[in-house]
Amino acid sequence: MHSMKQRKRRQTATALLFILPFFILFTVFTVYPIIQGVWVSLNKWSMMGRQKYIGLENFEKLFSDSKFWASLRNTCFFVVVCAPLIVVIALALAILANRPVKYRKFLRVSYYLPGVLSVSVASFVSKYTFAPYRGFVNGVLKYFGLVTTTTEPLWFMSTRLSWVVIVIMTIWWTVGFPMLLYLAALQDISTEVMEAAAVDGATPGQQLFQITLPLLRPTIFLVTMLQIIACFKVFGQIRLITGGGPANTTRPLIQYIYEQAFDKNKLGYAAAMSYILFAILVVCTLVQLRLQKGDDGR
Secondary structure (H helix, E strand, O other): OHHHHHHHHHHHHHHHHHHHHHHHHHHHHHHHHHHHHHHHHOEEOOOOOOOEEOOOHHHHHHOOOHHHHHHHHHHHHHHHHHHHHHHHHHHHHHHHHOOOOOOHHHHHHHHHHHHHOOHHHHHHHHHHHOOOOOOHHHHHHHHOOOOOOOOOOOOOOOHHHHHHHHHHHHHHHHOHHHHHHHHHHHHOOOHHHHHHHHHOOOOHHHHHHHHHHHHOHHHHHHHHHHHHHHHHOOOHHHHHHOOOOOOOOOOOHHHHHHHHHHHOOOHHHHHHHHHHHHHHHHHHHHHHHHHHHHHHOO
16 A cells, blocks of 8 residues: 555656646746736836836726727638638538548648748738739739729729738638648548448438538537637738738737837837737637537537
């Protein structure tokens, strides 16, 4: 009995020793910055001088900052439009790439390949693809006679067209990873189940909606949660493609936080906005987890 207790203590000590390096790094690079960020949000600080404690004034300022609310609306618009499209398109691509055809390896690679590009390269490609007069998209439209030189769309001069470019670029660039998640889940579905359904007379549509999609429900919830979080954090591609224009109509919240922190040196105010965004992400995640739990319990 005594030897068993000693063995358990040694195992516990060994486990703690393995966990300790991660715990130290996690505390230094994650926990401490979060705590420090909360303190910064309660201060007026321009990085060069002393911090001046002002309490909740930075948070109170948010409610009267029209630019903050405009940036938040732009971010929410992007989330509402882009996240569902990525969830659905990734699922469709995964189903296509899971078919027993000779070129399915090519399909998987081609769907995922844009995801290996950096945001700067992907944004550069997209910006020049949609460039007026000499871009690929306008060239195709003119070739088929859909537009002329005088009527071709100026993609970055219109708010609606700018959003079209940003959404298309984001889907093309990021759809590969959720496609892989769906593909892994599809390969876990037993082929015997699908063969039995086919023998019973189930059509491909019935197999998809009554067997495949119900079995993919946990993966769909996961992909949806990840995409909502990722879309709320959109920054790089918008800054590189449109710069938040025209007239700041595509500027997301993180870009506004960046401008306040590093262009205007209002680090306390930027930190306060960051924690508002963090609170929004926490609420969205909790709601999705609650919905998933309720769905699993039925």
